[in-house]
Amino acid sequence: QVHLVESGGGLVEPGGSLTLSCKPSGSIFTFTVVGWYRQVPGKERELVAHIFNSGTTEYADSVQGRFNISRDNAENTVHLQMNSLRPEDTAVYYCKAQKLVSSYWGQGTQVTVSS
Numbered sequence: 001q002v003h004l005v006e007s008g009g010g011l012v013e014p015g016g017s018l019t020l021s022c023k024p025s026g027s028i029f030t031f032t033v034v035g036w037y038r039q040v041p042g043k044e045r046e047l048v049a050h051i052f053n054s055g056t057t058e059y060a061d062s063v064q065g066r067f068n069i070s071r072d073n074a075e076n077t078v079h080l081q082m083n084s085l086r087p088e089d090t091a092v093y094y095c096k097a098q099k100l101v102s103s104y105w106g107q108g109t110q111v112t113v114s115s
């Protein structure tokens with residue numbers, strides 16, 4: 001069974017920064033893609049950013065230029081650096097790791113952007 005350990009959520013003022021981290025059990029290179037999704041009550045979970053095994057990254061239009069996803073091979077961890085945070089970034093953020101036929105989700109971490 002794969003487990004994803006998330007960390008880094010919290011409360012931040014508009015314009016501030018936070019970094020989320022996702023550490024899977026087992027080597028991160030066994031996953032074809034690892035990414036972050038977010039969800040607010042009443043809405044569907046949406047992709048924020050993900051990074052493929054090749055290192056290719058993709059971002060939602062709403063976070064392009066503000067967020068950066070990266071992989072730390074030594075720490076076996078994927079980081080999501082979130083800058084210039086806005087109130088509309090408030091959500092529960094979930095890490096997702098995919099293999100060819102299976103997907104795994106973290107427990108979620110709350111990010112609140114408010115003054």
